[in-house]
Amino acid sequence: MSWMSDTMGIESRLTSPVNMIHMEHIVVSSCTYLGVVFSGSLSGRKAAESAISRAAIASLQTLNILAKGKADSWNTVCKLFYITIATTLLYSAHLWGLRHHQMLEKAQENFFKRLFLLPRCTPGYALRLELGLTPVKYKIFQQAWRWILKILDMTGHRYPRIAFFRLHKLSLGENCDPKYNWAAQFYQILKETGHEDLWENLNSQTWKDREYRLFKNYAKKLRKEDIAKWTASTFCQCRHTYGPKLEPAKYIKARCPINWLRMSINLRLANNFKLRLKHESNVYTFDPNIQCMSCNNRNYENVQHVLVECPTYTPFRNKFLFTATADENAKEKTVSECLDLHTKGDLKNLYYYMSNVLAVLYLCDDYQDP
Structure with missing residues (x-):
């Protein structure tokens, strides 16, 4: 006013x-009305910020539960995440979150980065591929889709139906600004699915018949986009192959201590700047841009050198990783094999190998953060 x-x-x-x-x-x-923050602009940004703040509190509580319970199952982690954090983050998100899905995606990423002690700069696409996560954008669009289905089933005098059809009509205009039109925001995502023809046919049954195929193909599309980003990226030191199926890497499903998973995922997603590993309350830093201080080979201290090249760690390597070859091509393949983890035994071998490596480095103050 x-x-x-x-x-x-x-x-x-x-x-x-x-x-x-x-x-x-x-x-x-x-x-605030029914837990949702409304501002004068009705852009939804304040609602998104409020949801992110509440989700951050829920994340801390969930991490505390997982730590005290010594959770060793990926299914347990996922269930707690969806029950406590996702429900808090995405409460009524279909009304205000279509434009702010990137902000909400960060909140989802932050929980798993904290859980696995990953650096904040770890790309979201790499994390989603490794853990088999569904993008927040997909979840919000799915909520909005189901809300529209309810609207289409309403009688003509209901206010939500009247408001939606008015927004729909305005969204078809040339001068429509999606920033202030919820229907236009939904239509932008609908076009990404390849089913934009539904916007001209607001028949409830037609939408229901198309629902399963639309969301199945859209999930595959988002997965392919993440794979394309991973393929084009040079952020991580190691390269892994991810399939089109929405599922985590095989080792993630193994029931084992969380420290084993943390060690493995940090090595697999190590970036080209610094790798930090925590072991027994100590933090060790590996810089791939400086030479290794544990040997005299003048090789850079990257994941490949630590796992398969450094002669200082050969006794541990022979005991836990069984590395045998020496030519360059074989080294790259061996690195892939070392990080191609499937079972609890693979995780255990890698963890104990790195534990011995870090025990040696404990004698060098340069490897420990202040």
């Missing part, structure tokens, strides 16, 4: 209470 100043001739915001219909109304910049 606003008024025109008599002296300045400019529009100003009301800052004092207003009497309307024999009641005093207070003018505020935002309000």
Whole structure:
């Protein structure tokens, strides 16, 4: 609400209470209704920020539960995540989150980065591929789809149906700004699925018949986009092959101590800047841009050197990793084999190998963070 100043001739915001219909109304910049924050612009950004804040609190509580319970099952982690964090983060997100899915995606990523002690700079696509995560964008679109199905089944006098059809009509105009039109925001994502023809056919049964195929293909499309980003990226030191099926890497499903998984995933997703591994309350830093201080070969301290090249760790390597070859091509293949983890035994061997490596490095203060 606003008024025109008599002296300045400019529009100003009301800052004092207003009497309307024999009641005093207070003018505020935002309000909360049923747990959702609404602002004057109705852009949904404040609602997204509020949801992210609540999800951060839920994340800390969930991590505390997992730590105290010594959870060793990926299914347990996923169930707790969806019950506590995802439900908090995506509460009514189909109403305000279509434009802010990238912000919400960060909240999902932050939980798993904290869980596995991954650096903040780890790309989201790499994390989703490794853990088999569904993008938040997909979940919000699915919620919005189901809300539209409910609207299409409503009788013509219902306000949600009247409002939706008005927004739908406006979304077809050339001058429509998706920023202020919820239906236009939904249509932008609908076009990504390749089923934009549904926007011209608002028949409930037609939408229901197309639902399964649409979401199945859209999930595959998002997975392929992540794989394409991974293939084109040079962020990580090691290269892995990911299939089109939405599932985590095989080792993630193994029931084992969380420290084994943390060691493995940090090595697999190690970046080209610094690799930090935590072991027994100590943090060790490997810099792939400097020479290894454990040997005199003047090789850079990258994952390949630590796992298959450094002669200092040969006794541990022969005991746990069984590396045998020496030519360059074989080394690259051996690195892939060392990180191609499937079973609990693979995780155990890699963890104990690195534990011995870090025990040696404990004697060198340069490898420990202050």
